[in-house]
Amino acid sequence: MKISVYRKEHFNAAHRLHNPAWSDDQNQKIYGKCNLPNYHGHNYELFVKVTGEIDPETGYVMDMKLLSDIIQENIIKRFDHKNLNLDTDEFKNLNPTAENIAVVIWNILREKVDKKHDLKIKLYETERNFVEYPAD
């Protein structure tokens, strides 16, 4: 019997959506205010879902304190209060859309969470815009 545990974390970060292969007009047309040259910020809400069997000894799928520590150490420290485009290696050459941020976060966490567990994340960029990876 599989069951899922969730951990919710948050971080604040600045970004600018921009495709260097396009003209300024094209960037403006596609990304609108998200392309403004001086960047803007979001309060990102990150939901991490870990699915697996309940360990009969601990009663846990995974210790959520450990999950929190993993997210803090590998995601929050790396991205919180950063300008994603300027301050992080991950987005120097990758457009920091919600989709790309979610994939980057998942790839980092996948290395840290036991492979016997399934991993899925949901990332809210605004209250109304959010992405899920991997998709169902």
Ligand SMILES: Nc1nc2c(c(=O)[nH]1)N=C([C@H](O)[C@H](O)COP(=O)(O)OP(=O)(O)OP(=O)(O)O)CN2
């Ligand atoms: N597929 C994607 N579409 C959009 C992304 C994205 O990352 N992937 N990002 C943006 C903007 O960066 C931002 O998320 C939108 O900001 P905003 O328009 O302010 O969104 P709100 O939900 O706060 O505002 P509403 O007034 O409710 O629209 C755009 N698209």
Ligand SMILES: [Zn+2]
């Ligand atoms: Zn934005």
